[in-house]
Amino acid sequence: MIWRRVLESINGFCECTGEDLDLSIRLRSKGYRIGLIDADVYSEVPNTYLAFKKQFSRWLFNSIWNMKHNLRLLLMSNDVSMWEKVDGVLWMLQFPSMSFAALSILATVILSVIGVLIPPMLYYSLRY
Structure with a gap:
């Protein structure tokens, strides 16, 4: 539920x-x-891989869209605590970070197969 005047104060739905x-x-x-x-909430879940892929792509796009349009608003707000700002940023990053993790794993496997080893940054910092 949301009051109409509250919805109008934030310029309605996007x-x-x-x-x-x-x-x-x-x-x-x-x-x-x-x-x-x-309370319990029931939702429809994708029943095929293609449907899941479309849903995940939509979630990924929505997270990026929100970062583009709302990140500055969230970070500059005086009505939001620092923890809420951190929480909001992490919430927007959850799907993009999952995609980067998958790409990182894939890149690591491919580099391992072709014989390229990239040591972690911690190794470099401890070495010198």
């Missing part, structure tokens, strides 16, 4: 598919509180 994250960030950055209902 023209995006990730309106839940967008709305949450804009509401919190204006000082509004967001509550959660402590």
Whole structure:
């Protein structure tokens, strides 16, 4: 539930598919509180790999879209605590970071197969 005047104060819904994250960030950055209902929630899950891939791509795009449009708003807000800012940034980074982790694993496997070894940065720092 959201009051109409509150929704109007943040310029309504975005023209995006990730309106839940967008709305949450804009509401919190204006000082509004967001509550959660402590009850079971049922949702439809993808039943094929292709459907999962499309859903994950949508979540990834929404996270990046929100970072582009709302990161500055979140970080510059005086109504949001430092911990909420950190939490908001981590929330927006969760799907992009999963993609980078998968790419990192793939790159490591490919480099290992062709015989290239890149030591970790900690090794370099301890060496000198």
